[in-house]
Amino acid sequence: MFEKLNKSYGDHHVLRDVSFEVGPGRVTGLLGPNGAGKSTALRCLLGLVRPDSGTVTVHGSVGVTMDSLGFHPNVTVRRQLDIVARSLGLSAERTDEVLRTVGLEGATGKRVRSCSTGMRQRLALATALLPDPELLVLDEPLNGLDPEGIHWMRDLVGALAAEGRTVLLASHMLSEVARSVDDVVVLRGQVLFCGSLRELGDGDPERLESAYLGLASAQRS
Missing domain, CATH: 3.40.50.300 (P-loop containing nucleotide triphosphate hydrolases)
Incomplete structure (x- = not known):
C-alpha cells in the first residue's frame, strides 16, 4: 500500500x-x-x-475518521449524517444502520456542538462507515x-x-x-x-x- x-x-x-x-x-x-x-x-x-x-x-472504498475533517457545529447528529449520506447517494435507511452500529440512535436530535468528545468519536466512525468501506x-x-x-x-x-x-x-x-x-x-x-x-x-x-x-x-x- x-x-x-x-x-x-x-x-x-x-x-x-x-x-x-x-x-x-x-x-x-x-x-x-x-x-x-x-x-x-x-x-x-x-x-x-x-x-x-x-x-x-x-x-x-475508504472510510476515514480524522479530527481535521470536522463537523458543522450547529446541525444535529442525524442531519450531519444525512448530509454525508445524500452526497454519497445513500438512503436514510443506511443512516439508521450506522447510527445503531455506533450506539447513537438515541442522540439523533442532539446538536454536534453539544456532543461530548466521545460522542464525536462515535459520530466520526458512523460517518466513516456510511459507504460500507x-x-x-x-x-x-x-x-x-x-x-x-x-x-x-x-x-x-x-x-x-x-x-x-x-x-x-x-x-x-x-x-x-x-x-x-x-x-x-x-x-x-x-x-x-x-x-x-x-x-x-x-x-x-x-x-x-x-x-x-x-x-x-x-x-x-
Missing part, C-alpha cells in the same frame, strides 16, 4: 522511504509519538497531501473516550475487521494498541518495525512499550 513514501516541509523530513502494507480482515496499528509522521502518512493515503516521491495504492482509516479513535467507550471501540473495530475489512488504526496509546490490533507498524519518520503484534510485544502492554522504546533508542543512536 505504501511504497518508498517521502515527504518534507522545507528542511524538515517528515517521512523517509516509508513502505508497508495492511491486509484485509486484520487491524494494523500505526504506532508512534506525536510528530512521528502518522497523520502525514494517512493524509498521503487519502490524497490530502501530495508526497515528494513514492506511491500509495488503495484497493476499494473496504478500508477503514482511524486516526487516534480512542482520544476522549472513557474506559467503557474504549472497550466498546476495541470490540467494534475487531468486529469490523472480522467482516473482512482492512483497518488501519493510528495511535500513540501503547497500552490500547496492545489490546486492539493484530499487526503493528512503528513509525518515527521512517518505519522502525513492521510485523505482527506477537513479534513485537506478544500482546503484553509492558513488553510492547519496552520493545517500542528499544526501537526508538536504536534509531537515535
